[in-house]
Amino acid sequence: MLYRGRMKSRIEAVYRVRSDARSIAARAHAIAVEQSVEMPLDPIDDAYVLNEVVGRVDDIADRGGGMYDVRIGLAPVTTGFEAGQLLNMLFGNTSLQTDVTLIDAEFPEDLAKVFGGPNHGLQGLRARLKAKGALSSTALKPQGLPPAALAKLAGAIALGGIDVIKDDHGIADQQYSPFAERVPAVAEAVAKAAAQSGTPTLYMPSLNGNLDAIRRQIAxxxxxxxxxxxxxxxxxxxxxxHTVVKENPDFIFMAHPSMAGVPIAPSFLLGKLFRLFGADATIFPNHGGRFGYTPEECRRLADFARREWPGIKPCVPVPAGGMSLDLVPGILEFYGTDVMLMVGGSLLSAGEKITEETARYAAAVRRAG
Amino acid sequence: MLYRGRMKSRIEAVYRVRSDARSIAARAHAIAVEQSVEMPLDPIDDAYVLNEVVGRVDDIADRGGGMYDVRIGLAPVTTGFEAGQLLNMLFGNTSLQTDVTLIDAEFPEDLAKVFGGPNHGLQGLRARLKAKGALSSTALKPQGLPPAALAKLAGAIALGGIDVIKDDHGIADQQYSPFAERVPAVAEAVAKAAAQSGTPTLYMPSLNGNLDAIRRQIAxxxxxxxxxxxxxxxxxxxxxxHTVVKENPDFIFMAHPSMAGVPIAPSFLLGKLFRLFGADATIFPNHGGRFGYTPEECRRLADFARREWPGIKPCVPVPAGGMSLDLVPGILEFYGTDVMLMVGGSLLSAGEKITEETARYAAAVRRAG
Incomplete structure (x- = not known):
């Protein structure tokens, strides 16, 4: 007989469902079934499956306005303790239904430890950067430039004493700027500038492709x-x-939200789940920018990323998207100083004065932090 | 100087945007920028980037009711000719915005050939199954059962002469049914039953985990x-x-829509894009079931999957989700016979009579096809 294990507690997933009072109990049951055995329960005669595997409706709370929060207990063993399958069990098929959003999940402590969270987190990132308060970052753009041009630009930015320069997420392994030529060139320019500025600026290239390609890029x-x-x-x-996080414990990983437009609350997906899988920092569209996240959702995301979580290091929230220097004080007031700011396009608009503009930005962040 | 290549034609992506007449031109331009260089154009002085890399608004069509179809030309070179980056360029950041859906894209013929589409497609699958018309399939459930119980169930179903038995997408590599024990057991039971029934039933195990795990599973x-x-x-x-499709040209791959609840039209994502990446068959929630797809969207999906596409084999549409035997004639009338039906839970409810019920189902499909 194989081990058909049980964990003391379940994953508690919370779904926000649009329904009427008459239908919500049946709808909640349907989600519990969809996210576990995905079949009618009648033909199931196996006690282990019925008691330990089938999802369990633990609570239904009326949120008003025809919305309900349905709390469903999912069996940790169904996840195979693997990141993709965890997401599959949390929301795979239900992501296709239009009346429901996944807004949160709580994980048993032993399950969270299996995934492990960030290698470094907020404190580790600060230590690497020899920084104390809020952190500054920007994105290297535009894609289409050859390595030498991007390296020159990155060097000019790094000279301003910024903490982090990441590749634009659209920069991958294109013919006009192959990863293997771009990264050494940019890294050298950033290192040279960092030695001059005194700030140990980190360059974060964008990983892409399949796992083989990603491993080659890490090399x-x-x-x-x-x-x-x-x-x-x-x-x-x-x-x-999750694999590359585990394989490279000395590396710092920043998560980008591209393609995260699924019906999962950004606070949960970008703040909590990406942290669980190992994001040391997580980029998200700030409220008031061009992406329509509310201030409440952003606050909740930052809270999920940083809050006390036994065995899981805090992850740095990185508000981004249409930010400019004059917004820095307000952002720091909103998020506090356990944060990294990301100013992109508006910095690049400084042209010849990009080093000075970066210095002004980095100093503003450091002063406030 | 590196090669900063150009293809004669662009990827023509079509976005459906909620807007008013006054704002749509600016909004269309913003999407073209977001999905290419993601920065203001003013500071860009590189002619190649401006002419070849920046997205181009090619058309804006008023669809009525405050909706517009915006056609944007994206440069193939930005995709790095890699599946993840293609998706990133089509819709990465824009997936986070709530006023826009990706409804279609047309690909230059040379780009489509790089990806290549299905290894076998409709004709190859039929040849393997020695079938002529419509195909029948079901899902092996519930997860939680040990390998021997799933094998017994699969054998009883296969004995009924069904064409395809796939793992439920929730069946992964869990302790109660490890992949390496389950697959040989189920495969043996299905092969034995197939020899008896005369139908060369295909068993399709569910791949999961990272690329290393998937390769081990294929072995x-x-x-x-x-x-x-x-x-x-x-x-x-x-x-x-896409990698495993290319690495295993002799294998047949069926795509499952789990986690596909992004703001991309299912017809495009499941019908056209999964086909481009190599799906021989593509499962989608049929209209009238529990997932809310419209008949029009399902028809369009099946059309995208099967229509003439130079160099790309047709992919079999597989309507699924809450289907029962009495729906078979209507489904065949709707989709025609270039289709695979997927009946899941309702078959499993037959209990002891599952072989007879499967035979009835397979015969009904074969008769109609």
């Missing part, structure tokens, strides 16, 4: 003295993301 | 005489999906 990073990178978990697959 | 399949499988591209990552 390029190691050879170039780069130990921090950007990953898009919803594009490369959360399993690939 | 298990090969050792068990299994050459067909189920993959969830949005969970394992489209790059992983």
């Amino acid at each position: 390029v990073c190691r050879a170039s003295g780069v130990a921090a990178m950007l990953v898009t978990p919803m594009l490369v697959g959360v399993a690939q993301f | 298990v399949c090969r050792a068990s005489g299994v050459a067909a499988m189920l993959v969830t591209p949005m969970l394992v990552g489209v790059a992983q999906f």
Whole structure:
């Protein structure tokens, strides 16, 4: 007989469902079934499956306005303790239904430890950057430039004393700027500028492709003295993301939200789940920008990323998207100083004065932090 | 100087945007920028980037009711000719915005050939199954059962002469039914039953985990005489999906829509894009079931999957989700016979009579086809 294990407690997933009072109990039951055995229960005569595997409706709360929060207990053993399958069990088929959003999940402590969270987190990132308060970052753009042009630009930015320069998430392994040529060139320019500025600026290249390609890219990073990178978990697959986090405990990983437009609350997906899978920092569209997240959702996301979680290090929230320098004080007031700011396009608009503009930005963040 | 290539034609992506007449031109331009260089154009002084890389608004069509179809030309070179990056360029950041859906894209013929589409497609699958018309399939459930119980169930179903038995997408590599024990057991039971029934039933195990795990699972399949499988591209990552399709040209791949609840029209994502990446068959929630797809969207999906596409084999549409035997004639009338039906839970409810019920189902499909 195989081990058909049980954990003391369940994953508690919370779904926000649009329904009427008459239908919500049946709808909640249907979600519990959809996210576990996905078949009528009548023909199931196996006690283990019925008691331990089938999802369990633990609570239904009326949120008003025809919305209900349905809390469903999912069996940890169904996840196979693997990131992709965890996401599958949380929301795979239900993601296709239009009346429901996944807004949160709580994980048993032993399950969370299996995934493990960030290698470094907020404190580790600060230590690497020799920084104390809020952190500053920007994105290297535009794609289409050859390595030498991007390296020159990155050097000019790094000279301004910024903490982090990440590749734009659209920069991948294109013919006009192959990863293996771009990363050493940019890394060298950033290192040279950092030695001059005194700020140990981290360059984070964007990983992309399948797991083989990602591993080759990490080898390029190691050879170039780069130990921090950007990953898009919803594009490369959360399993690939979690794998490279585990394989490279000395590396810092920043998560990017590209393709995260699924009906999952951004606070949960980008704040809690990406943290669980190992994001040291997580980029998200700030409220008031061009992406329509509410202030409440952003606050909740930052809280999920940073709050006390036994055995899981805090992850740095990185509000981004249409930010400019004059917004810095307000952002720091909103998020506090356990944060990294991301100013992109508006910095690049400074042209010849990009080093000075970066210095002004980095100083503003440091002063406030 | 590096090669900064150009293809004669662009990827023509079509976005459906909620807007007013006054704002739509600016909004269309913003999407073209977001999905290419993602920065203001003013600071860009590189002619290649401006002419070849920046997205181009090619058309704006008023669809009425405050909806517009915006056609944007994206440069193929930005995709790096890699599946994940193609998705990133089509819709990465824009997936986070709530006023826009990706409804279609047309690909230059040379780009489509790089991806290549299905290894076998409709005709190959029919040849393997020695079938002529419509095909029948079901899902092996529930997860939680040990390998021997699933094998027994699969054998009883196969004895009824069904064409395809796939793992439920929730069946992964869990302790209660490890892939390496389950697949040989189920494969043997299905092969034995197939020899008896005369129908060469295909068993399709569900691939999951990272690329290493998927490759190990494919080795298990090969050792068990299994050459067909189920993959969830949005969970394992489209790059992983496309990689295993290319690495295993003798295998048949069926795509599952789990986690496909992004703001991309299902017809495009499940019908056209999964086909481009190599799905021989694509499962989708049929209209009238529990997932809310419209008949029009299902018809369009089936059309995208099967229509003439130079160099790309047709993919079999597989309507599923809450189907029962009495719906078979209506489904065949709707989709025609270039289709595979998927009846799941309602078949499993037959209990002891599952072989007879499967035979009735398979015969009904064969008769109609």
